[in-house]
Amino acid sequence: MGGSILDKKNGGSAKRADGNILEMRGISKNFTGVKALSDVNFQVKKGEIHFLVGENGAGKSTLMKVLSGVYPYGTYEGDIVYEGTVQQFGKISDSVKTGIAIIYQELALFPDLSVYENIFAGNEVKRGGVIDWNETIIQAREMLRKVKLNVNPETLIRDLGVGKQQLVEIAKALSKDVKLLILDEPTAALNENDSENLLELLRELKNQGITCIMISHKLKEVIAIADKATVLRDGRTICTLDGSKGEITEAAIIKNMVGRDIEDIYPKRPDKRIGETILEVKNWTAYDSELGRNIVKNVDLHVNKGEIVGIAGLMGSGRTEFALSVFGNPRNYKLDGELFVDGRKRNFKHTSDAIKAGIAYVTEDRKGDGLFLIQDIKSNVSAANLKGIAPGGVINDNEEVKVANDYKSSMAIKAPSVEQIVGNLSGGNQQKVSLGKWLFVGPELLILDEPTRGIDVGAKFEIYTIMNKLINQGMSIIMISSELGEVLGMSDRIYVMAEGRIKGEIAAEHADQEKIMQLATQ
Amino acid sequence: MNFFTEAKTMLKQNIRDYGMYIALFVIMLTFTIMTNGLFISSRNISNLLDATGYIAVLAVGMTLVIVIRHIDLSVGFAAGFMGAIAAIMLSQLGVPVYLTIPIILVLGIVIGMFNGVLVASVGIPAFVSSLAAMLIFRGALLQVTEKTGTIIVRDKAFNALGNGYLPSIGEVGGLSLLSLIIGALVILYFVYAEISKRRNKIKYKFEVPSNQIFALKLVFVSIIIAYVTWILAGYNGFSWTVVITLIVVAIYHFLTTKTVLGRHIYAVGSNPEAAHLTGINVKKITYIVFGSMGMLSALSGILYTARLQSATTTAGTLFELDAIAAAYVGGVSAAGGVGKVTGSIIGAVVMASLSSGMNLLGVGISYQYMIRGAVLALAVIFDVITRKKRG
Numbered sequence: 001m002g003g004s005i006l007d008k009k010n011g012g013s014a015k016r017a018d019g020n021i022l023e024m025r026g027i028s029k030n031f032t033g034v035k036a037l038s039d040v041n042f043q044v045k046k047g048e049i050h051f052l053v054g055e056n057g058a059g060k061s062t063l064m065k066v067l068s069g070v071y072p073y074g075t076y077e078g079d080i081v082y083e084g085t086v087q088q089f090g091k092i093s094d095s096v097k098t099g100i101a102i103i104y105q106e107l108a109l110f111p112d113l114s115v116y117e118n119i120f121a122g123n124e125v126k127r128g129g130v131i132d133w134n135e136t137i138i139q140a141r142e143m144l145r146k147v148k149l150n151v152n153p154e155t156l157i158r159d160l161g162v163g164k165q166q167l168v169e170i171a172k173a174l175s176k177d178v179k180l181l182i183l184d185e186p187t188a189a190l191n192e193n194d195s196e197n198l199l200e201l202l203r204e205l206k207n208q209g210i211t212c213i214m215i216s217h218k219l220k221e222v223i224a225i226a227d228k229a230t231v232l233r234d235g236r237t238i239c240t241l242d243g244s245k246g247e248i249t250e251a252a253i254i255k256n257m258v259g260r261d262i263e264d265i266y267p268k269r270p271d272k273r274i275g276e277t278i279l280e281v282k283n284w285t286a287y288d289s290e291l292g293r294n295i296v297k298n299v300d301l302h303v304n305k306g307e308i309v310g311i312a313g314l315m316g317s318g319r320t321e322f323a324l325s326v327f328g329n330p331r332n333y334k335l336d337g338e339l340f341v342d343g344r345k346r347n348f349k350h351t352s353d354a355i356k357a358g359i360a361y362v363t364e365d366r367k368g369d370g371l372f373l374i375q376d377i378k379s380n381v382s383a384a385n386l387k388g389i390a391p392g393g394v395i396n397d398n399e400e401v402k403v404a405n406d407y408k409s410s411m412a413i414k415a416p417s418v419e420q421i422v423g424n425l426s427g428g429n430q431q432k433v434s435l436g437k438w439l440f441v442g443p444e445l446l447i448l449d450e451p452t453r454g455i456d457v458g459a460k461f462e463i464y465t466i467m468n469k470l471i472n473q474g475m476s477i478i479m480i481s482s483e484l485g486e487v488l489g490m491s492d493r494i495y496v497m498a499e500g501r502i503k504g505e506i507a508a509e510h511a512d513q514e515k516i517m518q519l520a521t522q
Numbered sequence: 523m524n525f526f527t528e529a530k531t532m533l534k535q536n537i538r539d540y541g542m543y544i545a546l547f548v549i550m551l552t553f554t555i556m557t558n559g560l561f562i563s564s565r566n567i568s569n570l571l572d573a574t575g576y577i578a579v580l581a582v583g584m585t586l587v588i589v590i591r592h593i594d595l596s597v598g599f600a601a602g603f604m605g606a607i608a609a610i611m612l613s614q615l616g617v618p619v620y621l622t623i624p625i626i627l628v629l630g631i632v633i634g635m636f637n638g639v640l641v642a643s644v645g646i647p648a649f650v651s652s653l654a655a656m657l658i659f660r661g662a663l664l665q666v667t668e669k670t671g672t673i674i675v676r677d678k679a680f681n682a683l684g685n686g687y688l689p690s691i692g693e694v695g696g697l698s699l700l701s702l703i704i705g706a707l708v709i710l711y712f713v714y715a716e717i718s719k720r721r722n723k724i725k726y727k728f729e730v731p732s733n734q735i736f737a738l739k740l741v742f743v744s745i746i747i748a749y750v751t752w753i754l755a756g757y758n759g760f761s762w763t764v765v766i767t768l769i770v771v772a773i774y775h776f777l778t779t780k781t782v783l784g785r786h787i788y789a790v791g792s793n794p795e796a797a798h799l800t801g802i803n804v805k806k807i808t809y810i811v812f813g814s815m816g817m818l819s820a821l822s823g824i825l826y827t828a829r830l831q832s833a834t835t836t837a838g839t840l841f842e843l844d845a846i847a848a849a850y851v852g853g854v855s856a857a858g859g860v861g862k863v864t865g866s867i868i869g870a871v872v873m874a875s876l877s878s879g880m881n882l883l884g885v886g887i888s889y890q891y892m893i894r895g896a897v898l899a900l901a902v903i904f905d906v907i908t909r910k911k912r913g
Contacts, residue, residue, distance in 0.1 A: 330798045352801035361799060369795035374859050375788070383789055384800045386782040395780050398726040437800075 020081075021046040021180060021211050027066055027078035029059075036062045037076070037235045044180070044228075049202060049212045051222045054232035054257055055456035060215045063232070064182050068102045069095040082180070099179035103169045105188055105454075111158035116140035118157055119172045143171035147201055161316070163194025170201065181205065182213045187221060188454055191315035191482060192517070199225050217456060219250050220485075231256040258458050265461065266489030269468045274492070275305030277343070278476050279326075279359075279445050284337035286325040295321045295333070297500040303445060308467065308477045310491030310508075312484065313520050318500035319480045320364055323447050327361040328354035342444075355384065358444035362434050362451060364480070366427075370434050373423035377415060378404035380422050380433050385441045407436035411466060428459025435466060446470065447478045452486060464490060484513045496520050525734050532735065538908045542853060542868045545901070549872060553879030561879055564756035571754075572684070574874040575763035576601070576825040580845035581852070581866040582774050583818035586811045588849055589791040591858035592641060592648035594812065595842050596655035597819040602838025603663040604630055605823030609673040609833035610666060612680055619680045626820045634816015635809055642808035656842070664835055673833040684829030687758040688765065697752070698759030705751025709744045716740060763825055767867075770821070774863045787811060792859030847894075848873055851901040855909075872897070 024042040028035070037059045044050045052060045066076050069089030080087045082098060089095045095102075109118050116137050125136045140153040149167040157165060166186055173181055183202075187195040199221055202212055216222060222229055229248050231238040238256045241247040254265075279302065286296035296318050303309045311319050325333050328351030339346050341357045348354045354361075363370040372380050381404045382389050389400045404418035411432045415425060422433055431451065438446060448467070452460045467477055467490065481487050487494055494506045496519035503519040533540065553561040560566060580597050587594050608626045611617040617625070633655075640651040667673060675681060692699040716739070723730050730736070754760055778784035789797040790807045798804050822841065827833050852869025854861030876897060880890045 327799075328801075350801070350803060351799055352803065355801040363796075363799055369793065369799055372789055372792040372796055372859070374792045374857075379785070379788075383785070383797075383802075386785055390782050393781055393783075395782065395785065398722055398728065401728060402726055 019045050021083060022067075022213075023079075023081040024063070024067065025079045025081065027063065027076055027080075029062055029066060029071065029076040035235055037066070040078070040232070040235070040237050042230055042237060043240070044211060044213060046211055047206060047209050048227040049206055049214065049225055051226040051229040052213060052215045052232060053217075053219075053222060053229055053253055054238075055458055058232040058257075058456075059235040060232055061184060062235075064102060064184060064213070064215065067095070068092055068100055068182065096176060099177055100182065101173035101176060101178040101180070102182040103166075103173060103184065103186065105185045107162075107165050107169055109157045109165055109168060112156060114154045114156055115144070115151060115160070115168055116153035118168055119143055119153075119175050121172070123172075123176055139175065140171070143175050144168075146174055147171045148197070161194070162189045163191070163197065166190065166194070166198060167201070170205075178210060180211045180213065182215075184215045185217065185454065186214065187216065187218060189315075192484075193314065193521075195221065217454065219253055219457075222253060223248055223250060229253060233257060254457055257456070265457070265464075265485070267461065267465050267468055269471060271472075272492065273306050275474075277302050278305050278341065279303040279478075280340040281326065282338040282340075284322070284325070284335070284339065286321060286329075286333035286335055288321070288331070288333055295500050296325055299337070299497075299500075299502050301495055301502060303476050303478055305444075305476055306471055306474060307492045308471060308479055308490055310487040310494040311478060311480045311497055312487045312494055312516050313482075313497035313503075315482060317497040317520065319497050320449055321500070322497070323361055323449055323478070323480060326354070327351060327359055327447060355441060355443070359447065360384075360438035360441055360443035360445070361447045362431075362438055362449060364449035364453065366430055366434050371422050371430060374421065376419045376421055377408065377413065377425075377433055378418040381407055381418075381436045381440055384437050388440060403440060404436075407432075407440065411436055412462060426459075428455045428462070431455055431459070431463060432466075435463070439470070443475065445476045445478065447480070449480045450482065451479060452481075452483070460486075484516055487511075487516065488513065525732070528732060528735055529738075532731065538853065538905070539862075539865075541904060541908065542851070542865055542872070542901075546868055546872050546875065549875050549879070553875065553882070557879070557882045560882055562753070564753050566878065566882070567750075567753050568757040568761065570874050570878045571767075571871075572761050572763045572829070573878075574870050575684075575767045576822040576829065577841060577844045577848060577874070578767050578867055578870040579770050579818045579825065580822045580841055581848035581870045582770055582863050583815035584842075584845045584849045585852070585854050585861050585863050585866040586774075586778070586787055587648075587815050588846070588854045588856065589787060589858060589861045590808060590811050591791055591794070592808070592811075593652060593846070594637060594648065594815050595652040596637065596659055597815060597822070597845060598838040598841035598843075599656050599659035599663055600630070600633055600816065600819040600838070601823035601826060601841055602833075602836070603659045603666070603823070604633075604820045605827035605837050606663055606666050606673060606833035608680075608824055609675045609827055612675055612677045613673055619677050622680070623824060626824060627817050630816040630818070630820025630823075631813045632816070634813045634819065637816070638809040638812030641812065642805040659838075663837065667833060667835045671835065675827060675831050675833070680824075681828050681831045683762050683766065684825050684827070685831070686762050688760045688762070690759065697755035701751060701755040701759035704760060705747060705755070708751075709747050712743060712747065713740055763829070766821070766825070770818070771863060771867050778863055783807075783810070788859055844873065845870075847898050850905075851898055853901075853905055855905070869901070872901075 020043050022044040024040060027037050027040040029037040040059065040063060042063065052063065054060050065071050067080060069092045072090045073088035087098065110121065119140045120136050124131045125139060126132065137153050144151065144153060147167045147170050149164060149171065151160065151164060157168065160168070186198060190198065203225060206212060226248055227243050228240055230240045231253065233256070241252060281299055281301050284296060284299040285294055288295045299322060313319050324331055325335055326339060328348040329335060330351050341359070346357060348357070367373060372383065378400050382400050386395065389396050389403060401418055407413070408415065408418055413429050413432045415429060422430060425433065452463055455463065471477060479487070479490060488508070488511055491508050493508060494511050494516065495502050496504045496506070496516055498520050506515060550562065580601065584594065584597065604626050607629065608622055611622045611625070612619060637652055637655055640646045641648045688700050690698055690700065694702060720730055720736060754764070778787065786802045786807050789800065789802055790804050794804050823838065826837060848870035849861065849866045850869070851872055852865035852867065854866060873894060876894055877890060880893065
């Protein structure tokens with residue numbers, strides 16, 4: 001005990017001198033034999049925006065879970081010095097009490113409760129043990145004003161977009177007098193506008209003295225607002241880049257993240273052979289009876305053989321809905337217009353019809369509706385083409401393992417075996433399993449919806465390389481993406497969607513970010 | 523790898539699968555010791571299995587229903603109702619038994635499909651729609667048995683399904699010869715199937731367990747089959763109920779593990795949205811699973827009516843809960859997508875063994891319920907813990 005008090009004192013005087021709000025010293029953490037973190041050192045100055053970057057599996061989230069008490073004191077090695085004191089968080093509420101708030105990628109809000117109920121959930125405004133709802137609403141308004149969210153506090157969370165929900169989360173953190181705000185990929189699910197707003201808000205919070213640690217895969221935002229960026233790789237601290245010294249550049253981050261130079265983020269495809277039209281839709285309209293409005297409006301679009309067609313646009317512009325309406329219409333929209341595949345007019349009754357016609361759709365939300373997370377790699381790979389391994393309807397287990405092994409090696413899926421449960425894989429590897437599943441069907445047209453969302457730089461490059469390989473084999477690809485760099489870097493032709501309509505079609509060589517954004521925000 | 527370390531890692535990796543078998547073994551051993559061997563006597567085991575049959579077939583169907591994230595509470599009274607219809611057809615309408623059984627099975631499919639339509643097409647939660655169906659069948663059962671009360675069935679062939687044994691073609695030292703032959707054939711088939719499976723794997727150049735482990739497995743399972751055969755052969759041999767149950771299990775085991783349909787069922791269970799986007803017709807799968815549940819309810823009703831040689835006004839009461847408990851004890855996951863038909867059968871035998879053993883020991887019915895409840899809870903706790911460890 002005596003020793004620890006001494007530590008605190010030493011830590012205290014030292015910290016105040018260097019202005020650090022947080023110092024994590026020599027943090028190591030094991031998961032049943034796997035070293036997730038080894039000897040990580042991480043220092044955050046008071047009032048700065050500090051990014052944690054690294055590939056998936058580099059240990060960013062684990063480090064933040066150690067900090068916030070998800071992994072309690074005693075399950076890791078090393079010291080957490082916060083505000084000059086060595087902390088021993090036994091549970092999450094311990095770290096919350098000291099002013100640390102963490103906002104996860106998957107928002108932890110109650111969709112059927114109102115904004116004000118959510119802001120003060122677990123931290124209710126009470127008078128004599130009874131909740132004072134009027135006071136709650138007044139305080140909620142104040143918090144909403146701070147995060148510049150102009151909504152009625154009585155609105156239900158489910159009626160807000162993801163961007164606004166994110167702001168409610170931040171308001172919730174502010175209501176607890178947060179000093180250190182941790183955001184785990186806050187902009188992953190946001191469109192460019194909402195992302196901008198969020199970053200702007202973070203800058204303001206910084207001016208109010210709130211320190212912010214942010215995990216992000218979007219290097220552009222790191223460059224835009226980071227004061228510091230610490231790079232983790234394989235559970236180790238690689239370096240901390242200082243923005244004020246101009247050290248935070250895309251090249252520097254990527255180099256430190258992957259441990260090598262990536263010459264080009266988007267691999268080149270030298271010999272382009274564009275063939276005849278494979279898919280064409282004319283005057284295509286989809287009506288969503290649940291929303292009571294058209295979500296895809298009079299779309300004319302075509303895809304040629306051997307072509308990557310990018311569909312750019314903001315979230316909610318109807319891109320995913322368009323893809324689904326073409327891919328057998330699983331959400332039962334009322335459709336109008338004409339759809340031609342290989343010049344034949346088609347009317348798909350079910351996704352299976354679209355698959356038979358040679359179309360595959362790799363979903364945007366691979367965990368939600370793409371993969372069978374509790375099943376293993378081989379069952380996922382074979383799921384869409386069981387006939388391929390089941391001559392006469394009886395499954396040949398060995399053939400299935402062989403097929404899965406082929407995809408595992410050709411796409412470099414990192415897993416001990418094809419019997420590995422898909423839910424345990426990293427995002428990039430899950431995406432490769434998704435791709436493998438559809439490649440095993442052998443489609444002519446592959447629709448990729450946000451193919452690299454939440455995937456690290458190295459795995460992105462691999463996905464792009466696979467795409468190019470498929471195109472060279474004569475496949476066609478529609479790529480829906482919110483990342484402009486990706487759309488520009490990979491597409492041959494780009495359609496821009498907004499409010500369910502095609503706002504423009506641009507050949508890749510004439511496209512740039514401004515043109516696309518201009519069309520997307522029309 | 524060393525023989526023992528290999529055996530140990532295999533056991534560790536499959537502890538979830540083997541857990542139930544170990545639990546069953548421990549329960550049986552405990553009762554055998556406590557009853558001085560009475561529990562494991564041929565007569566008791568034979569009775570135990572016959573009394574399990576009508577729950578076991580329900581548990582098989584229920585496994586698939588729970589795997590696709592639904593539930594069917596109506597199966598008990600559906601079984602009672604269809605058993606009564608069978609009794610009426612045989613006793614009052616004079617329909618021959620070879621027509622009655624297929625008609626009842628088809629009726630079961632129709633009834634099950636109706637549930638499937640309510641769940642998949644209308645979108646009513648299965649809990650509610652099957653609760654409604656349960657009330658309806660309960661009323662229907664009372665209605666058809668109202669005038670006569672208990673309907674006695676005198677058809678010998680029909681009653682044999684619940685009470686009879688395979689015909690005797692001779693005895694060897696007091697053991698049924700036909701049963702011994704069947705047991706031997708099953709062992710031979712098992713050994714043959716395992717060897718060809720192993721050969722195939724080697725042909726694909728996949729890793730296979732070492733020769734010793736493989737041989738140990740063959741010998742071990744063969745001994746178990748031989749032992750069960752020997753016990754049953756000592757008391758009239760295999761009953762029709764056991765034979766029918768085993769055939770149902772074999773068919774469903776094959777369907778679920780080896781066919782495209784089976785894969786689709788598990789895909790729908792583990793993620794319905796993803797299944798739809800994979801080109802699987804989720805509605806169709808739901809119809810099929812509920813249809814099969816209805817058919818097995820009919821079979822359960824037939825077995826139960828045959829066993830009692832009559833249809834009663836309360837037939838089928840609480841069958842659904844026994845079937846659901848058997849499925850959960852057998853390792854089916856409430857979250858969907860996980861569960862084996864063979865597991866549920868073991869679950870049914872575990873529950874039946876508990877009842878039988880406690881009856882022999884003279885444990886009061888009040889304690890029996892509590893103990894069975896505790897076992898159900900323990901089984902699910904074990905399942906949750908082992909799942910966490912693996913995840």
